[in-house]
Every structure is written in C-alpha cells, then in structure tokens.
Amino acid sequence: MKYIEEFQDPALARRLLDDIHATVTRPWALMEVCGGQTHTIIRHGIDQLLPEQVELIHGPGCPVCVTPLEVIDKALEIASRPDVIFCSFGDMLRVPGTGRDLFQVRSEGGDVRVVYSPLDALRVAQENPQRQVVFFGIGFETTAPPNAMTVHQAKKLGIHNFSLLVSHVRVPPAIEAIMQSPSCRVQGFLAAGHVCSVMGVSEYPELAARHRVPIVVTGFEPLDILEGVRRAVRQLERGEHTVDNAYARAVRPEGNPAALAMLEDVFEVTDRAWRGIGVIPDSGWRLSARYRDFDAEHRFSVSGINTREPAECRSGEVLQGLLKPHECEAFGTLCTPRSPLGATMVSSEGACAAYYLYRRLELGTVPAAATTPQEASPVV
Amino acid sequence: MCLAVPGRVLDIGEKDGTRMATVDFGGVQKEVCLEYLPDLQVGEYAIVHVGFALQRLDEESARQTLALFEELGMLQEEFGDPWEQAAAQAGADSPWPFADGPFGGEATAPQHVQEEGRP
Ligand code: SF4
Numbered sequence: 092m093k094y095i096e097e098f099q100d101p102a103l104a105r106r107l108l109d110d111i112h113a114t115v116t117r118p119w120a121l122m123e124v125c126g127g128q129t130h131t132i133i134r135h136g137i138d139q140l141l142p143e144q145v146e147l148i149h150g151p152g153c154p155v156c157v158t159p160l161e162v163i164d165k166a167l168e169i170a171s172r173p174d175v176i177f178c179s180f181g182d183m184l185r186v187p188g189t190g191r192d193l194f195q196v197r198s199e200g201g202d203v204r205v206v207y208s209p210l211d212a213l214r215v216a217q218e219n220p221q222r223q224v225v226f227f228g229i230g231f232e233t234t235a236p237p238n239a240m241t242v243h244q245a246k247k248l249g250i251h252n253f254s255l256l257v258s259h260v261r262v263p264p265a266i267e268a269i270m271q272s273p274s275c276r277v278q279g280f281l282a283a284g285h286v287c288s289v290m291g292v293s294e295y296p297e298l299a300a301r302h303r304v305p306i307v308v309t310g311f312e313p314l315d316i317l318e319g320v321r322r323a324v325r326q327l328e329r330g331e332h333t334v335d336n337a338y339a340r341a342v343r344p345e346g347n348p349a350a351l352a353m354l355e356d357v358f359e360v361t362d363r364a365w366r367g368i369g370v371i372p373d374s375g376w377r378l379s380a381r382y383r384d385f386d387a388e389h390r391f392s393v394s395g396i397n398t399r400e401p402a403e404c405r406s407g408e409v410l411q412g413l414l415k416p417h418e419c420e421a422f423g424t425l426c427t428p429r430s431p432l433g434a435t436m437v438s439s440e441g442a443c444a445a446y447y448l449y450r451r452l453e454l455g456t457v458p459a460a461a462t463t464p465q466e467a468s469p470v471v
Numbered sequence: 472m473c474l475a476v477p478g479r480v481l482d483i484g485e486k487d488g489t490r491m492a493t494v495d496f497g498g499v500q501k502e503v504c505l506e507y508l509p510d511l512q513v514g515e516y517a518i519v520h521v522g523f524a525l526q527r528l529d530e531e532s533a534r535q536t537l538a539l540f541e542e543l544g545m546l547q548e549e550f551g552d553p554w555e556q557a558a559a560q561a562g563a564d565s566p567w568p569f570a571d572g573p574f575g576g577e578a579t580a581p582q583h584v585q586e587e588g589r590p
Binding site for chain 1: 474475477487488489501502504506507509518520521522523525526529532533535536537541543
C-alpha cells in the first residue's frame, strides 16, 4: 500500500535523522505513549539510530498490558460459566490472571471465542439467543468507540443476551500521572496518533502548558516516529512546549465527532486501576446509567473479585518508563512470551515482548526466528 | 489489538440498518463499519480498527508530509555538515534499517501486513 511504502523510505529517514543530529545539543528524554510505536521503534532499531542524547522511554500505551489483574480474574470467572460464550480479541487469551488465563479456561471446556471486531460478538449473540454472550471490552480511546457502538446496536436491536465486561482506559490522565511521579524523567511526549484520530487534540494543550512538556501527535511508520522525535527535540532545544500534530494525514484537530458523540452517550468517565501502576483518577470509562443493563459485571455479579498482583513482575515500572524490559531479572529467563509472568510480555504490543522479539540477537538467549508473540503463545 | 491499519474501501452497503463496507488491507479483505465515517466513499483510504473505520486517510496531508521531508533534505544539503551529507549519501541506497544500523540490512515486512494475519 502506497502510504506504508512511502513512509518507510530509508533515504528520507536518513535526512530526518541528520536533522535531529544537527539539532540536538543536550540530553532529552521522550516518551512514546503507544505500544504500537514502541514496536516500530524497537523493530527498526530507531532508538539506536538516534543521537545518544535522545532517549526514548516506553509508555503505558498497551491496553492488554494495563488491564488490571482483577478484571482478568472477572473475565476468567465469567468465561468459566457453562451458559456463557465469552468473546475476546486474541491478545487477551494468554494474559495471566490469578493462576490461569482464558486459554486454559477454554481447554477446561469454557466456550471462549476470538473475534476480530466487537460486532462479531454481537452476531454470536444473535445466533445463540439461548446463551449469554459477553464481550471483553478493553482498550484505549481507539477501541472504545467500536465497543460503544456495539452496545448501542445491542440496545437498538433488542439483543438482551449480550453484555460487555468493560475496562476502557484514557491516555491524558495517564500522562498526568506519569508527569506527577517524583521519579519522572520524561521531557516530551510522542502522543498516540490513533487515539488522537478519535479524540482530536483538545485534551493536550492544557497538559503541555501546565507541565511545560511538548506533546507531538505521532504516527506509526518509521518516518512518522522520526518526524515526531524531530519536532519534539526542536521544541525542547528552543524551550517551547506546545501541541504539534505530526500525523495530519490521519488526525483532525477535532477528532471524529460521530465517535465522540457515541462515547459520550454510552460511557461515563470513572477512576480505573492500571495493572502494575494502581488507580489513576478519571482514567477510564464505564457504561453510563442508560446502558447499565449491558454491563457484564452487574449481570454476573463479579464486582466483589479483588486480587493482588504478583511481586516478581516489574511491569508497573516498565509501563511508567522507570525500567527497561531487559533490566527486569526475569526477562528472557523466567519470563518469555511462551510462559509470561506479566502482561507486558504476553501482549504483542507490550514493551517486554518487543525487546524479546527484536533484541534477542543482542541478548543471545534464543535463536532468531520470525515469530510473533501470538504465534508463540498458544504453545502451553 | 490496539493497532489500527490503513485500508481502501472496495464497496459500500447496509446491514441491520448500519452502513458497512468491504475494505482491502493490501490483499486481506474485511467487513468494516462506516457509522463513524458516514461520508467515506469507494476508493478512499481510512484508518480501520477492530472492524470500524475511524478516520479518513487524507492523501493531501500525506503528500505534504512527504514533501516536507524532501525539503528537509534540500535544506540540509544547502546548510548541513558535508561529512554528514557524505554519510547520508553512502546510506541513501541501503534498505531500512540502514546497512550500518544495529541489525545490518535485515529486511522487515511492513508491520501492518503482518498484523493483518493475526488471529
Ligand atoms: S520481563 Fe516479564 S516479569 Fe519482567 S517486567 Fe516484563 S513481563 Fe514482568
């Protein structure tokens, strides 16, 4: 496809790199918020092509990684019920709950199905009127509108055997929490382009001004990342801190008004726990009162489940940019995509998985093979 | 899962009162909901995530970005460090990531194409 090919152009990348090298005079630490961007960076070695002074810190932008353990446990509990068909995106199958994962629930006889779209789950509900169909609704602002539309459709079409187990999260409060941490080293953000495709950029100017931190909306191709870094470094060198859109081909300042209206109708803002990080105020969505009937937590009364996270996994620090994955003692030994200790290793967008997949030649721990975490993960 | 990918609209229809399209992602075709981009037309590109078109991919903006990058190179040639330019020219023909990059000339397929094959 033309966009992908053109935005991977090595000659242009070299020019952007040259410009970054020519601009930078001091050390700067930038955080790329989205796990998809982390993967582009690690896969193409972008962090190693940048000047030494520019450090990329990986952010918390992986929905699979930040879904709290207790939500996973609720999912496992619901998925184990004989009357339930539990539908989920494939990434969630191997995310460890307390003692097991959805993959194991399925091998024990649970009806767990992988869908590509939440609308597929709604179709399953239409086809199985005698069963309860539950969709695992996780994700950031990019995934929330599709899930919102699906609940809206369920209500409109009167499909009452469908419900959503909701654990949606929002990026701006996470940026706020990162900036408030006393150990925070982040001086600039590469904001997640696809989140902004939906939300627009209106949430960011206030954050940028208050924390005096440039926020550059950035895409996902190698050239996009380089351009995001280039613009952030330019601002930092000049002492500026504004919001800049380096992904204009997919991000309008106003976002997607139809999606925003649907979010407003179906969800309401709530405090959310982030796995490994803890509760961040106003950082998530839950179903609004009008759609409470479609809330799986209420329908299956699992709201009492509370769990503590295992101590050995340091993914909380990884998610906040305080630790690089390979600095975790378990990395590549006790913890691999085949037997993950934490969600950042199991998720294809997780930082630990990115390091494991693309940095193993350096580490010499495993032979290089063209596998993805998904391909590796179904092997028990 | 959080990945959204660009695709091209092949045809548009309706299902359960909802505007739907067939979208092509470099060979893989999927059914996509257009409710959030109701004026998207056949032949246009959009960013698609979990079966929903979320934003039109603006060809004009794409061109502008690429033109800016090109221009950067020219400015660099005009005012830049000749040593860096020589290095840039030496690397200009090498595949991504550059031959002198951390992984040698290792070729990588566009991520989106691989992601599309995911379960
Ligand atoms: S390597 Fe494994 S144990 Fe260590 S932080 Fe990452 S997911 Fe957790």
